[in-house]
Amino acid sequence: MAAPRIADEAFTQFVAAYGAMARRVAWRLMGGDGAAAEDVVQNAFVKAHAKFETVLHEGAREAWFRQVVVREALNQLRWLGVRRRVAQLAGFDDRAQPAPMRDGGEVARIETAVASLSPQQRAIFVLVHLEEQTVAEAAAQLGIAEGTAKSHLHRALTSLRTQLEDLR
């Protein structure tokens, strides 16, 4: 089968332009799990490659690709959750190693608190407060209603407040 005709140069530029964003978003959504984030980024770029010539318009590329990364990360988190449950049933723990604490200080505690949120809560928190998206944009990327996104965000912040009470 012949390789698909793509604008190689344009795709290379696309990867260069959005690679860092994809890595950062994936890494944060995966709670600092580097290997899982790499899988997410690769899958997202493979999907982007498949639609690069037909679907992606120059102006809409970033929003579309950010959505692909976010949804791919959520899929990966679901899959990891299933794997973890199966591993627990089978009698061995497959839990991913938490992100390494750099200094054992304040930021490390915040990282741990963020990583402990549920996937949806972490996703909405990361997108709104770390990636500086609006709640509406984040909800669209997650494929949920804006009200649902607000609810997840509220719960995420409540959980963080409880865990980080002594730091305030």
Next chain:
Amino acid sequence: MKRNEDEAMTAAQLRQLRDGWQPAGELPADYAAQVVAVAVKRRRRRMGLSVLLALVAVLPVVWQLRQAPEVVAETSMPEATPMVAAEAVAEAPALGSATGAEGGLLPQPVAETGTAAPMVEVAPDLVAEAVVLRPERALKSRRSYRDSFRELGEEYDGLADIYFDDAAR
């Protein structure tokens, strides 16, 4: 930001998190090429799987056709080829002699009285039509024979099919 500060963490903490909580390193320089290679590989694998599934779906049908082509022939109306007609004509005397008459024995439809009629001799022209004439005529006769049962409100038991089947061959 104000609400976030009130509810969870200070703006400074959030800024620290935003700036500090990031993956180390960068994507390799040839990452685009790696992605293209993975994409092509996955597309090939998907294509191979599709072909395999199509083969799995088609093979039993092909196998069935190779095993019993006559089944397929019977399901469609046979064409009146010279060979079929000649065979039918060749078989006609044998059938006639088997029944001891020029015609043949066909089961009669059950009468309205509810008593089944015994095997009776039927008109020779019906058998002649079934056996000698063209197969599609024989099939038409089978239908009209069945219809006669239906007209009496009875179900055809299929006993006479052997005549019509012979004619159709």
